[in-house]
Amino acid sequence: MIHNIWHYFLYLYGLFLDSLSVCDNNNRLSTLSINKTQFPSQYLGRWYFLAAAAIPGTTALETFTVMDNAEFSVRQCREEEKLDFRAAIRIKDGPCVPRKWIYLLPEGSIELRTEGHPDRLTQLFPPRCPHCVILKETDNSYARLLLYSRTPQLEEEFMEEFKKKSSCEGYTDILTLPQQQDYCQIED
Template sequence: MYQRLWSWMMYLFGLTMQALWQCQYDDRVSAGSLNKTQYSGKWYFIMMAADSNTSLLRFGAMDNAVFLLTSMEAKRKLLLRGEFRLSQTMTCLSREWSYHISNETQEMILEGRPEQRTELFVKEGDDYILLLETQEGGLETFRRLMLYGRSPNLTNDLRLQFEHRASCLDLVAILVLEQAQAHCEIS
């Protein structure tokens, strides 16, 4: 009986360790060591996960989104410009953000929102990147994981990997952009 109980406990321990190990990722890129040339260019916003459905509300109005990431003249800044096609009106909206990069922190800091931190993760070479946005103070609090690709296509395998990572981060709400309309032009 003790041998059977011991075997069962070892089995449960193995499952627990396997579950914990599977949530360990080593693809984080330090913002201070980011190769800005390598990651500059066009990126398609594909899907996101958040800590609540409320955190996804403003993104649900989008059919698709395309971004252009460029290095600014200031050595420690990145400019992210986006074009969003709205689902209902099919119009395009433009937005832009400046990120500060410091060797002192692992994250990028959004200009005008010092309480928001953005971590970078590289997925499958240079074809996909993940951004984890966290804001613990200010007018709203949230955690959002966003998947961007050099192509707007989402494979089933990539979607499952993304959902697993979201689950590991306790992000319970998932949104996949419909991408039923043509992407807006960006250059």
């Protein structure tokens, strides 16, 4: 009898805690709204990297601390199972750094693998922002969330949404790029 009362109390307490949580389903990452019939075409074109989030105490954001801004171009390769990424990164002290890599598209999946890095997994999550995407990158040494937008400036409500989603996933270290300098030209 005592066991049943204790079980019932713990159940009610759990429901109470869930009702207080700011991490409802709207603030959790979900791939449900990705249009799998159009994937990956809806992600081709120009993107601006705006912010990143990671678990506190890790070095997952270290790469981005020297950046002022970054613009990306995403193109379909001749081989349909590959995406070509090109970046023009402006470093805080002025120079431009070009980068390029290939994402592999496993057949029937919406997850991406980075060519040359078989342990790296990239998942896409469309937020409420109609011109944004959140990427979750994980490998053996880090996990982080990255926010990209079709425009270099993002409305504050969507930046707050990214911060809430990040926090709900346990990524509470947030880095926002300063974007104080001109963007670099992407090399083709």
